[in-house]
Amino acid sequence: MLEVISLTARGNDRMQYDFDAVIDRTNTNSSKWDKNLELFGRDDVLDMWVADMDFPSPQPVIDAMRERLEHPFFGYTFPSDSLYEAVIERMERYYGWEVPREWIVFTPGVVNSLYASLKALANPGDQVVIQSPVYFPFFGAVQNNGCQVVNNQLRFDGEQYTMDLDQLADCFVTSSRFPARSHRIRALVLCSPHNPVGRVWTPDELSQLGELCLENNCVLISDEIHCDLLVGDVKHTVTSTVSPEVQQNTITLMSPSKTFNLAGMGASFAIIPNPEWRAAFSQARVGQAGVNVMGLVAMEAALRHGDDYLKQLNAYLRNNIDYFARRLEAIPGLKMLRPEGTYLVWVDMRALGMDDEQLRDFMLERARIATDFGFVFGPGGEGFQRFNLACPRSIVVEAVDRLEGAVGELTS
Numbered sequence: 001m002l003e004v005i006s007l008t009a010r011g012n013d014r015m016q017y018d019f020d021a022v023i024d025r026t027n028t029n030s031s032k033w034d035k036n037l038e039l040f041g042r043d044d045v046l047d048m049w050v051a052d053m054d055f056p057s058p059q060p061v062i063d064a065m066r067e068r069l070e071h072p073f074f075g076y077t078f079p080s081d082s083l084y085e086a087v088i089e090r091m092e093r094y095y096g097w098e099v100p101r102e103w104i105v106f107t108p109g110v111v112n113s114l115y116a117s118l119k120a121l122a123n124p125g126d127q128v129v130i131q132s133p134v135y136f137p138f139f140g141a142v143q144n145n146g147c148q149v150v151n152n153q154l155r156f157d158g159e160q161y162t163m164d165l166d167q168l169a170d171c172f173v174t175s176s177r178f179p180a181r182s183h184r185i186r187a188l189v190l191c192s193p194h195n196p197v198g199r200v201w202t203p204d205e206l207s208q209l210g211e212l213c214l215e216n217n218c219v220l221i222s223d224e225i226h227c228d229l230l231v232g233d234v235k236h237t238v239t240s241t242v243s244p245e246v247q248q249n250t251i252t253l254m255s256p257s258k259t260f261n262l263a264g265m266g267a268s269f270a271i272i273p274n275p276e277w278r279a280a281f282s283q284a285r286v287g288q289a290g291v292n293v294m295g296l297v298a299m300e301a302a303l304r305h306g307d308d309y310l311k312q313l314n315a316y317l318r319n320n321i322d323y324f325a326r327r328l329e330a331i332p333g334l335k336m337l338r339p340e341g342t343y344l345v346w347v348d349m350r351a352l353g354m355d356d357e358q359l360r361d362f363m364l365e366r367a368r369i370a371t372d373f374g375f376v377f378g379p380g381g382e383g384f385q386r387f388n389l390a391c392p393r394s395i396v397v398e399a400v401d402r403l404e405g406a407v408g409e410l411t412s
C-alpha cells in the first residue's frame with residue numbers, strides 16, 4: 001500500500017530529516033501495521049493507534065548500532081559509564097535536574113518499571129490512584145500487583161483537562177479512615193505529559209500534587225515517557241524538580257523509546273532518589289532481564305546525539321497537528337483537543353451520538369482508520385478516539401479525507 005519515497009539524513013553535523021518520507025512498514029513484524037486483521041478484523045485500515053511513530057530512528061542511533069555490530073560478540077553486558085553520563089547530562093541540560101549516578105536504574109521498559117515500583121512499594125490490598133482517562137496499562141499494573149484502583153478522574157470543562165486535586169484530597173480523607181493500613185492509598189501513578197489528553201502539567205499543578213502526596217504518605221510514580229514531545233508553547237517540568245521533599249517521594253520513569261521511536265529496543269530507566277526504595281525496586285526485578293546489548297547502544301546514542309532529530313520532529317508534529325485541527329474544524333460532530341505534549345490527539349466524537357460499539361464500527365468499517373478507542377482509557381474516555389499523528393503528512397491527509405467521507409455518509 002505504502003511505498004518508499006525517500007529517506008534522507010544529510011550531512012554529519014546538522015542532520016536534516018525527511019519526515020514526509022513514506023516507508024512501508026508491513027511485513028516487518030510491526031505491531032502497529034502487521035496485526036490489522038487480527039486486531040481490527042480487516043486489512044485496509046490506516047494505522048493511527050499504538051504510540052509508535054512512522055518515522056525512522058535518528059541516523060546517529062542507526063550508525064551506533066551498525067558500529068556495534070562490527071564487533072561480533074553479544075555476550076552478557078552491563079550499562080557503561082558513558083551511558084550513565086549521557087542520562088545525567090541530558091537531565092541537567094533538558095530539565096535542569098541534577099541526578100547523581102546512583103539514582104539511575106536501567107530497565108527494559110517503562111511498564112516494566114511501573115510494575116517493579118508497585119511490587120516494591122505497595123502491598124496487596126493497598127489502594128493506588130490513577131487519573132483517567134489514562135494510558136490503560138496503568139489499570140493492569142495496579143490490579144496485577146493485587147492493589148485496588150482509586151480513580152481520581154480528570155476534570156474536563158469541554159476545552160481543557162485538569163487534575164481534580166479537591167477530589168484527590170477527599171480520596172485521601174476517605175482512605176485514611178480505613179483501620180487497616182493495607183486498604184489505604186499507598187501510591188499515585190502520574191502520567192506527565194498525560195496520554196491520551198495531551199496535557200503538559202504546569203509547575204504549579206505538579207507542586208500541589210506533590211505536596212498532597214507527601215502529606216498523605218503516598219508514593220508518587222511519575223511516568224514521563226512523553227517528556228520530550230512538546231507540541232505546544234510549553235516546557236516540561238520533571239515532577240521531582242518541584243522541591244527536594246517531593247523529589248525524595250518520587251520515582252521517575254523515562255525512556256528514549258517514544259522520542260526516538262525505539263520501543264522495540266526495550267530500553268528505559270527509572271530515577272529513584274530514595275535509597276531504600278531503590279533497593280526494593282531492584283529486589284522486585286530480581287530474575288528479570290535487563291536491557292540488551294543493542295538497546296544500551298541505541299539508548300546512549302539517542303540521548304547524546306538526538307537533539308537535531310527532536311527539534312525537527314517536534315516542529316513536524318506541530319504542523320501535522322495544525323493541519324489535522326484545521327481540517328477537523330470543518331467536520332461536523334468532531335472536536336479535537338489540541339495537545340501540549342505527545343503526538344497523540346484526543347478527539348471528542350460524542351456529538352455523533354454513538355455508543356462505544358457503534359463508534360468502533362464507524363471508525364473501522366466506515367472511516368477505515370485504526371485508532372485507540374477512547375473507552376479503553378477508562379472512565380471519561382467514552383465517545384473519544386485517540387489518533388497518533390506521528391506519521392508522514394500524506395497519511396494525516398488520507399486519514400482526514402477518510403474521516404470526512406465517513407461523517408459525510410452519515411449525514412447524507
Ligand SMILES: Cc1ncc(COP(=O)(O)O)c(C=O)c1O
Pocket residue numbers: 051108109110111112135191195223225226255257263268
Ligand atoms: C504513558 C506511557 N507509559 C509507558 C508506555 C510504554 O512504555 P514501554 O514500552 O517502555 O513499556 C507508553 C506507550 O505508549 C505510554 O504512553
